[in-house]
Amino acid sequence: MVVLGIETTCDETAAAVVERPGNGPGRILSNVVLSQIEEHAAFGGVVPEIAARAHVEALDLIIAQAMKEAGRSFAALDGIAAAAGPGLIGGVIVGLTTAKAIALVSEKPLIAVNHLEAHALTARLTDGTPFPYCLFLASGGHTQIVAVLGVGNYVRLGTTVDDAIGEAYDKVAKLLGLGYPGGPAVERCARDGDASRVSLPRPMLGRPHADFSLSGLKTAVRLEAEKRAPLSDADVHDMCAAFQQSVVEVVADRLRAGLKIFRKQHGKPTALVCAGGVAANDAIRKVLQQVAFEAGTVLVAPPPELCTDNGAMIAWAGAERLALGLTDTLAALPHARWPLAEVTKPANALPVTPDVTILDIIATGLPKIAPAKDG
Numbered sequence: 001m002v003v004l005g006i007e008t009t010c011d012e013t014a015a016a017v018v019e020r021p022g023n024g025p026g027r028i029l030s031n032v033v034l035s036q037i038e039e040h041a042a043f044g045g046v047v048p049e050i051a052a053r054a055h056v057e058a059l060d061l062i063i064a065q066a067m068k069e070a071g072r073s074f075a076a077l078d079g080i081a082a083a084a085g086p087g088l089i090g091g092v093i094v095g096l097t098t099a100k101a102i103a104l105v106s107e108k109p110l111i112a113v114n115h116l117e118a119h120a121l122t123a124r125l126t127d128g129t130p131f132p133y134c135l136f137l138a139s140g141g142h143t144q145i146v147a148v149l150g151v152g153n154y155v156r157l158g159t160t161v162d163d164a165i166g167e168a169y170d171k172v173a174k175l176l177g178l179g180y181p182g183g184p185a186v187e188r189c190a191r192d193g194d195a196s197r198v199s200l201p202r203p204m205l206g207r208p209h210a211d212f213s214l215s216g217l218k219t220a221v222r223l224e225a226e227k228r229a230p231l232s233d234a235d236v237h238d239m240c241a242a243f244q245q246s247v248v249e250v251v252a253d254r255l256r257a258g259l260k261i262f263r264k265q266h267g268k269p270t271a272l273v274c275a276g277g278v279a280a281n282d283a284i285r286k287v288l289q290q291v292a293f294e295a296g297t298v299l300v301a302p303p304p305e306l307c308t309d310n311g312a313m314i315a316w317a318g319a320e321r322l323a324l325g326l327t328d329t330l331a332a333l334p335h336a337r338w339p340l341a342e343v344t345k346p347a348n349a350l351p352v353t354p355d356v357t358i359l360d361i362i363a364t365g366l367p368k369i370a371p372a373k374d375g
């Protein structure tokens with residue numbers, strides 16, 4: 001089964017072709033990612049309007065390159081997948097509409113993929129990890145511990161009550177003048193710093209639930225920076241090291257709590273799996289390894305380029321859903337928010353052939369946008 005995947009939910013324009021040979025890991029035939037970092041850098045973060053326009057300009061070329069590198073024509077594909085959210089709605093509309101057009105003209109099934117589900121299933125693409133496993137998803141927009149019980153079957157065990165971890169990295173980088181994106185910059189500076197020179201809180205440490213809170217930690221860094229201003233390079237390095245040390249300890253503690261809840265509710269996980277941009281961080285990967293070992297399981301950590309946003313994870317999630325007959329119609333909605341718990345489960349499978357035609361879309365007008373929900 002060979003699927004094209006399109007990712008446009010944030011600041012990466014990405015397309016990939018992935019093969020799902022059957023049960024077991026997949027084969028990435030192409031994986032093209034165009035980062036918009038330079039277009040957003042001057043603003044210190046992603047500007048939704050700039051992102052949507054950049055996706056429009058680049059997406060057809062990125063898809064053409066992915067198809068060329070994979071050596072496939074649209075006719076040789078089994079399905080067309082696109083991230084239909086959650087994410088910045090302008091970008092989501094660009095990717096999903098493009099996928100609908102390709103699905104329509106090539107008469108292939110469309111799969112409207114939840115971006116979080118794609119992160120959640122990446123370990124099956126790289127390692128063929130069997131269900132059930134415990135997922136730690138940490139990106140710029142999400143920080144969640146999830147029991148992954150099957151395709152479409154997710155139970156959230158913990159989440160952040162305020163900022164996501166990647167968001168905290170980005171905000172700390174901004175206030176220390178390290179630019180955007182913040183994660184890699186803070187990680188680099190932390191290597192030369194002395195964490196013991198700055199005292200920072202460990203929010204939620206020791207709580208029995210598996211939730212996170214990051215905004216107090218970020219505020220503590222800001223207050224410390226104001227106290228020490230003007231900051232020397234050594235100050236910046238020490239503060240990055242202290243911030244990262246606090247994040248690492250909190251992540252370990254929250255995952256220990258999450259794994260305890262997992263065992264109680266779902267038995268022993270086959271693995272602890274990490275995903276999302278933050279999982280590219282070496283210090284965090286190291287502590288995840290330790291937590292997995294303590295819990296008597298293994299860590300499955302996909303390579304960093306498959307932890308950050310990419311088209312291969314969308315194509316793979318599309319292939320997993322397609323294999324179960326979970327396809328979508330051309331009326332599939334783009335979502336700004338789309339909690340994992342609300343993705344379609346196999347029991348609600350839709351027919352494989354699209355049952356909405358372009359005539360239906362013309363008759364019913366432009367696609368609607370799903371109402372915002374917690375995601």
Ligand code: KG4
Binds near residue numbers: 139140309
């Ligand atoms: O998954 P992702 O590529 O995009 C979404 O947010 O969906 O994650 C991007 C986030 C950013 O906040 C970025 O600062 C963070 O992941 N990140 C990192 C590292 N690399 C990326 N955070 C900490 N350490 C890193 N090495």
Ligand code: ZN
Binds near residue numbers: 139309
């Ligand atoms: Zn992501």
